[in-house]
Amino acid sequence: MPGCFVLKGCKGSGGWPAVTGLEQQQDIRMMDFQRTLKPPADAPCLETSAGLKYWLVRHTPAPGRQRSILTEDETISMHAYGGGREFGGSYLVCFKGFQIGFFCQRVVPNYGPLPDRPLERDTEVGTVTIIVTGIGVPVHDEAKLLVIDGNGKVVRDAAGASKRNRNVDPVAAYVTGLSWAAFNRGICDKFQSRSQQEDMLALWLDLFTGLRGRLNRQKPGRPAGMEIRMRFSEGVKRQLRDGTLILSKT
Numbered sequence: 001m002p003g004c005f006v007l008k009g010c011k012g013s014g015g016w017p018a019v020t021g022l023e024q025q026q027d028i029r030m031m032d033f034q035r036t037l038k039p040p041a042d043a044p045c046l047e048t049s050a051g052l053k054y055w056l057v058r059h060t061p062a063p064g065r066q067r068s069i070l071t072e073d074e075t076i077s078m079h080a081y082g083g084g085r086e087f088g089g090s091y092l093v094c095f096k097g098f099q100i101g102f103f104c105q106r107v108v109p110n111y112g113p114l115p116d117r118p119l120e121r122d123t124e125v126g127t128v129t130i131i132v133t134g135i136g137v138p139v140h141d142e143a144k145l146l147v148i149d150g151n152g153k154v155v156r157d158a159a160g161a162s163k164r165n166r167n168v169d170p171v172a173a174y175v176t177g178l179s180w181a182a183f184n185r186g187i188c189d190k191f192q193s194r195s196q197q198e199d200m201l202a203l204w205l206d207l208f209t210g211l212r213g214r215l216n217r218q219k220p221g222r223p224a225g226m227e228i229r230m231r232f233s234e235g236v237k238r239q240l241r242d243g244t245l246i247l248s249k250t
Contacts (some may be wrong), residue, residue: 031199035072044218048206052076056215060152063162064143069207069215078207081139081175091208092139092175095200099176100189101139104130110184113137118233121226129229130212132236136188136245139175144168190247197246205230 031050039045039055047053054071069078075096082089090103090113105113113134120129147155147163155163171179178189191197213228232240239245 031202033071033073034075036074037070037072039070044215046206046210046215046218048203050202052203054207054210054215056210063146063154064141067211069211071207076203078211080211081141090137090139091211093200093204093207095196095203098192098196100135100191100200101137101176101178102132102135103137104132105134107133126226127229128226129231130208131231131233132208133233135236135239136178136190138178138180138183140180141173141175144173145170188245190245192247194243194246197240201240 033050033052039053043055045053045055048071052071052073054069057068057070059065059068063082065079065081067080071077075094077094079092079094080089081092089105090101092099092101103113105115105117107113118131118133120131121127122129143154145164145168147165149155157163171177176189178187191200208230209228212230213225217225
């Protein structure tokens with residue numbers, strides 16, 4: 001594929017257990033993919049451990065959905081949201097008609113995430129590990145509340161501030177329908193089944209590290225920089241093991 005730099009997906013040091021913290025080795029799950037999309041000819045792309053190609057797309061306006069990882073299967077993607085008055089950035093994973101949010105920020109019970117993001121830097125090895133601290137969280141699309149012109153840009157008032165659309169219900173900005181008020185009452189989105197959780201986790205690391213810089217490193221002439229890695233926090237690992245993020249544990 002011209003211009004598409006295809007590399008096999010990253011599994012992290014130690015393979016799959018480095019992702020979930022589970023003791024047993026997770027075999028590569030055999031999934032059926034709808035290979036209906038192709039990356040742009042000049043776009044670097046990578047390939048997951050399950051053999052699915054993926055690439056990076058940037059969006060405007062800046063508030064709201066900022067970057068996306070698209071795949072050959074149009075039903076599988078990952079998106080980064082940020083900006084605006086809410087709690088900061090969050091991410092959305094879409095998988096075969098299902099979607100769930102996650103974030104990588106420090107969490108205060110009954111309040112929500114704080115702006116600071118826990119990172120683990122190893123300057124000797126040259127790695128930065130981003131820690132996923134919550135799954136099933138709200139995803140807020142600030143752009144839904146703003147006035148957007150015909151070119152996809154945010155309209156600004158005389159003072160230079162983003163002009164807000166007063167005709168839009170603020171609830172419409174929550175992508176999965178889950179709000180921070182509900183989340184702080186103990187409500188969260190959940191996987192529909194154990195098998196769905198495992199299928200999505202099998203793709204999670206590849207798509208996330210691609211979203212956070214691994215694909216940019218594939219561009220010719222770009223400095224290599226620090227290698228981006230990912231792991232789940234101890235609390236999230238426990239939820240994944242115990243099935244507390246699953247509606248039906250089958």
